[in-house]
Amino acid sequence: MTIGELLKEYRISQVKNQKEFINGGNIISQSYYSKVEKNTHRINADSLIELLHYNNIPVTEFFNRLNKNDDLRQHQIDKLNNTLGDAFYHNDRDKILKLVPIINESDLSTKEKQEELLLIQAWLELMKGPDEQPDLKLREKIKEKIFNIPNLNYAKVTLFCNFMKFYDIESDKTIGKKIIEQHINTTNNKWKIAMLATIVNILAFSLKNGQENDVTYFIKSGEKIETKPELVFYKSAFYFFKNLINYR
Secondary structure: OOHHHHHHHHHHHOOOOHHHHOHHHOOOOHHHHHHHHOOOOOOOHHHHHHHHHHOOOOHHHHHHHHHHHHHHHHHHHHHHHHHHHHHHHOOOHHHHHOHHHHHHHOOOOHHHHHHHHHHHHHHHHHOOOOOOOOOHHHHHHHHHHHHHOOOOOHHHHHHHHHOHHHOOHHHHHHHHHHHHHHHOOOOOHHHHHHHHHHHHHHHHHHHHOOOHHHOHHHHHHHHHOOOOHHHHHHHHHHHHHHHHHHHO
């Protein structure tokens, strides 16, 4: 539920029209507020709080209801993404395709549905064999989506780790170095896993392209990340590729 939808619900429950709800336009103009309810305009924090106070709507209650709906939607998205990842690692295309009608029938927003359907296409693209024609437009679309996420936050880095195959090896190395430089001293295990996943992919792609002589930075960075129970799988993969490169 959006802010506009929740405001409309409160307004209707108080049996008020829009003009009454906005104090005759003294808080916000009726034409603007109408678009807030339709989710085509955003309301600033000061006007929102004044609106809540004027209509005796507890601010904490309002934001708790918003958060509850956000948490529910995020839970649905997380569950879908976990199912996608699981189906990918089991090479189960049918399971991935079965998620399409589930997403379309869900109560996610239009934008969220579009993003989930795009991820389905991306995972299916990753599953293509060497004899299948790559969808270059789709790959560019995924790269554009990752690029448009501001900063190297966790969501952006996770997407990058999953779809590094869509980039050339030099771009992978450049982005990988930025991730490591920003987070090498972190104590957060999620970020350590993201760095190790990035490093492992770079080592694997470098081996595949015969460019394993230019990965010293990534090997040294991987060695700096201490081994913990949560990181055993990723550290094992790291040492496998490190030793394979040393052997080569």
